[in-house]
Amino acid sequence: MWPDLRNLGGLQKIHFLRRTKLAQRGLATNRCAFNFSLPKIDPLSRQVQMVIKAEQFQLDPNSEGTLQQQVQQLVCDGVLSGRFLSGERMPSSRKLADWLGVSRITVTLAYAELVANDYLTSRGRSGYFISTSAPPPHVGQIRLPVPNTVDWQKTLAKRYVNQSSLVRPPDWKDYPYPFIYGQPDAGLFDHDNWRRCAIEALGRKNFDSMTKDAYEQDDPKLVEYIVRNILPRRGIWARSDEVLITMGAQNALWLCSQILLGENRFAAIENPCYPGIRDILREAACKVAQVDVDDNGLPPERLPAEVDVVFTTASHQCPTNTTMSIDRRRDFLKKSIRNGFVVVEDDYEFEMAFQRAPTPALKSLDRAGTVVYIGSFSKSLFPGLRLGYIVGAPALIEEARALRSLVFRHPPGQLQRTTAYFLSMGYHDTMINRIGQAYRRRRSVMEKAIRDNNLKISSRLDQGGSSFWMRAPPGINTSALARELRNSGVVIEQGRAFFGPEQENHDYYRLAYSSIPSAKIPEGIRRIAAAMR
Amino acid sequence: MWPDLRNLGGLQKIHFLRRTKLAQRGLATNRCAFNFSLPKIDPLSRQVQMVIKAEQFQLDPNSEGTLQQQVQQLVCDGVLSGRFLSGERMPSSRKLADWLGVSRITVTLAYAELVANDYLTSRGRSGYFISTSAPPPHVGQIRLPVPNTVDWQKTLAKRYVNQSSLVRPPDWKDYPYPFIYGQPDAGLFDHDNWRRCAIEALGRKNFDSMTKDAYEQDDPKLVEYIVRNILPRRGIWARSDEVLITMGAQNALWLCSQILLGENRFAAIENPCYPGIRDILREAACKVAQVDVDDNGLPPERLPAEVDVVFTTASHQCPTNTTMSIDRRRDFLKKSIRNGFVVVEDDYEFEMAFQRAPTPALKSLDRAGTVVYIGSFSKSLFPGLRLGYIVGAPALIEEARALRSLVFRHPPGQLQRTTAYFLSMGYHDTMINRIGQAYRRRRSVMEKAIRDNNLKISSRLDQGGSSFWMRAPPGINTSALARELRNSGVVIEQGRAFFGPEQENHDYYRLAYSSIPSAKIPEGIRRIAAAMR
Numbered sequence A, B: 001m002w003p004d005l006r007n008l009g010g011l012q013k014i015h016f017l018r019r020t021k022l023a024q025r026g027l028a029t030n031r032c033a034f035n036f037s038l039p040k041i042d043p044l045s046r047q048v049q050m051v052i053k054a055e056q057f058q059l060d061p062n063s064e065g066t067l068q069q070q071v072q073q074l075v076c077d078g079v080l081s082g083r084f085l086s087g088e089r090m091p092s093s094r095k096l097a098d099w100l101g102v103s104r105i106t107v108t109l110a111y112a113e114l115v116a117n118d119y120l121t122s123r124g125r126s127g128y129f130i131s132t133s134a135p136p137p138h139v140g141q142i143r144l145p146v147p148n149t150v151d152w153q154k155t156l157a158k159r160y161v162n163q164s165s166l167v168r169p170p171d172w173k174d175y176p177y178p179f180i181y182g183q184p185d186a187g188l189f190d191h192d193n194w195r196r197c198a199i200e201a202l203g204r205k206n207f208d209s210m211t212k213d214a215y216e217q218d219d220p221k222l223v224e225y226i227v228r229n230i231l232p233r234r235g236i237w238a239r240s241d242e243v244l245i246t247m248g249a250q251n252a253l254w255l256c257s258q259i260l261l262g263e264n265r266f267a268a269i270e271n272p273c274y275p276g277i278r279d280i281l282r283e284a285a286c287k288v289a290q291v292d293v294d295d296n297g298l299p300p301e302r303l304p305a306e307v308d309v310v311f312t313t314a315s316h317q318c319p320t321n322t323t324m325s326i327d328r329r330r331d332f333l334k335k336s337i338r339n340g341f342v343v344v345e346d347d348y349e350f351e352m353a354f355q356r357a358p359t360p361a362l363k364s365l366d367r368a369g370t371v372v373y374i375g376s377f378s379k380s381l382f383p384g385l386r387l388g389y390i391v392g393a394p395a396l397i398e399e400a401r402a403l404r405s406l407v408f409r410h411p412p413g414q415l416q417r418t419t420a421y422f423l424s425m426g427y428h429d430t431m432i433n434r435i436g437q438a439y440r441r442r443r444s445v446m447e448k449a450i451r452d453n454n455l456k457i458s459s460r461l462d463q464g465g466s467s468f469w470m471r472a473p474p475g476i477n478t479s480a481l482a483r484e485l486r487n488s489g490v491v492i493e494q495g496r497a498f499f500g501p502e503q504e505n506h507d508y509y510r511l512a513y514s515s516i517p518s519a520k521i522p523e524g525i526r527r528i529a530a531a532m533r
Helices: A010-024 A067-080 A093-100 A104-116 A191-201 A204-211 A220-233 A248-260 A275-284 A326-339 A394-408 A413-424 A427-452 A478-486 A518-532 B010-024 B067-080 B093-100 B104-116 B191-201 B204-211 B220-233 B248-260 B275-284 B326-339 B394-408 B413-424 B427-452 B478-486 B518-532
Strands: A120-122 A128-130 A243-246 A266-271 A287-292 A309-312 A342-346 A371-376 A388-391 A467-471 A508-512 B120-122 B128-130 B243-246 B266-271 B287-292 B309-312 B342-346 B371-376 B388-391 B467-471 B508-512
Touching: A067 A093, A067 A104, A093 A104, A104 A120, A104 A128, A191 A204, A191 A413, A191 A427, A191 B191, A204 A413, A220 A243, A220 A371, A220 A413, A243 A248, A243 A394, A248 A275, A248 A309, A248 A342, A248 A371, A248 A388, A248 A394, A248 B394, A266 A275, A275 B394, A326 A342, A388 A394, A394 B248, A394 B275, A394 B394, A413 A427, A413 B413, A427 A467, A427 A518, A478 A508, A478 A518, B067 B093, B067 B104, B093 B104, B104 B120, B104 B128, B191 B204, B191 B413, B191 B427, B204 B413, B220 B243, B220 B371, B220 B413, B243 B248, B243 B394, B248 B275, B248 B309, B248 B342, B248 B371, B248 B388, B248 B394, B266 B275, B326 B342, B388 B394, B413 B427, B427 B467, B427 B518, B478 B508, B478 B518
Parallel strands: A266 A287, A266 A309, A309 A342, A342 A371, B266 B287, B266 B309, B309 B342, B342 B371
Antiparallel strands: A120 A128, A243 A388, A371 A388, A467 A508, B120 B128, B243 B388, B371 B388, B467 B508
């Protein structure tokens, strides 16, 4: 007589389970047939007015949030799980407060909030009842084996898994000596002012900028600030129609590669380089030349003659931190005009040039419009924000906007506006200053510790940045070293990820100091040196 | 002797202009050479301690924000534009308050904030000074002609502009009768609770979820809520590893098409259909069949035998609003198993089924795992949020995650966590309830007005949705009609965008009621009928 649960459709199952539950509570009626609608319980048709007992509520000791929120959530859960039905009477605020061991005002406030949100209705002195217009119940956790008859190996037309990515343990924060790169440091981030700007951006006057579809136009305040204040710091003057907001530098690189490259095009990248760009170019299906960098960055004379697009990190070569000299920049740009290639400049880390005044961007020397510039807020704010930008010719920006719209429409307005406020109130500049000072201190501690332990820095020490590119002594495999060091609580980044997979280069490693406090640095470096011996 | 500005690089130019300014102020020194570093002004080496006058400050009457914020911003602007130099003395708070006509406490609080952010230092009774560690100056607005020698027509490898998009005037809010679709209604959105949840998500305990790189894993709270509460409402049971958070349904459709389709694959879409899917499939370079829908949605018997992937909006066919019957759904799924095609179900609007209990999703009947399900928060929350999700086999989800990571990494953590709170506090359900009630009212006003004016609804009136699909009388071109109506303050959506460009179908139009209050509806409809005569 009872159906086999596995043969029932989803809502049939809800229905069945609800009916069972109702039966257990003596409330089942024959009105409930096995059809495809959620059960409607008419409170007036019931014989007995059910009373919900205080004992049905249990605070979860692990729960987050205020007590008031927890009470609210318990009631919502009860309604949405179908345990509390509309018309049922809630325990009085005094009884529930006594039972839960919280103050009565907590329960009263929670009830008031639940009334405002239609979960409860107040009937004067009779008390609080589950509202007849409360949201309909969902259902609890039921886990079924996932059906699958599809041969996904055959069905998937294209594969994207197995990208070369940096190997970083997800629990890196639990290691005492994390020399890892590009992750936010809670001690340096201006959380209070970020929050303040976010609250401003969440205000009613910003309803439109937060909620609307906006793929034709980015937040004008954000674009204006970038054009007026951020780019001029890099020596770049641009108009608003030459800027597109992206979901970080990764997204900017991807958009550029999709527009500028294809099967019959030829790209050049630095070697070693940012691993993300290799993955992006693999999908772009173009020909790729890897050009070895030297102490002065990417040598233009090594570029193949037929190249169409060159990707470079001129200001802080990733991962070696080299800054390309002005002379080489000029040669580079001359060659781009002569050979007719476009340069995509990834200026992912410019704000972190604290050692001396930053070299202007390659783009600032561009008198021919051959440079497409990419900036990012991932390092100066935080990577989870996913905001960056492209600066380029209007023809390119227009295509990038259309492609962006096709793929995900636009970066969320709420975050664009928050960032615009944070920038225009001067907090961003203050924070960069503060981060720069902290990095400068950490860097000198790093340099001393590296020297004291006879480790070998492989990059020039001219600019700032937030890492050292290191070369291990001959015979040491840095990938094995990185694995071994985790046992001593140290996380380093193996250099292999920055080279092409065919190169199997295990000679280098990267030591970043953006997430390790100064006090921990000497011991961390000592352990690395010890592991090498 | 003075260089031609046009021949100077960006920072040279800043430098030159600053030097000129310094010269005008009698402060130029020979230390400033034309090199590539920002000028460093040592306040101790100056002969005269400059005093900034209150008169240098002007409140902008159009400025937003509190007076305190405006004062703060004026000082930041002065520093970042290089007008105020470090070591210079600020006017006293009393003087500045008098000059600006604001209260002294406003200026004092602004100064205190500026000290906290390193723009000012306080030297006890001597007053406030521009801090020596203040952020370095940017530069003002200088506009140069944009150089360009690149032939972009030749350089761009792929084109994305000219997608078929809905034609909606950007200033639609200024029209008194906007029958436009899918835009948020400030009167129905629960702004206060959204803001509250956002503030919670911005708290220190959520630092990690907000700031970190998170492409391996979506917000576990959000995924859990979707799996436990949202999907079961649609009759779907899924595990967390079968869900991927996307940047809205558009992004979900794009990811699926990139993974499931390619040159040798064959896709089928409904006709008419959501315009975005046509654009997406054009880029996927696959073969596409357009299958005409009937009164019961997409007829499975019209699907080509060799099709690999079928895109459908079974619950609310876009744009006709038809709901596919249970029998047809069963046929559809049987055929998908027999012919071996995958179904991508775009359930973009399910929450808006208020006419009767919603039909469960096609996915809820799926016993073979052939259905990939797409959901979105664009309609139940707001489109600017850019959050949606894919539910599918782990093999597909894993590929979609890898592709997402390549293209933009991940949807921002701050918004995922805010949404998770909004859902788990029950606010989402309350809001859906409220929107449903408002839409039900508007819909009955619409139906009456349409009937009174003898207009012709072309879709079945069974489910909810937020629009009517309308057919114009013979001889009327709805694209011309839409243009003409704007002169009478009415915005309708021409039906042509939902058909393939080759079809040149101008017979239909869409009337949505998600952004027009009930009181405006009768007159709006009357004007449409009048324009047709």
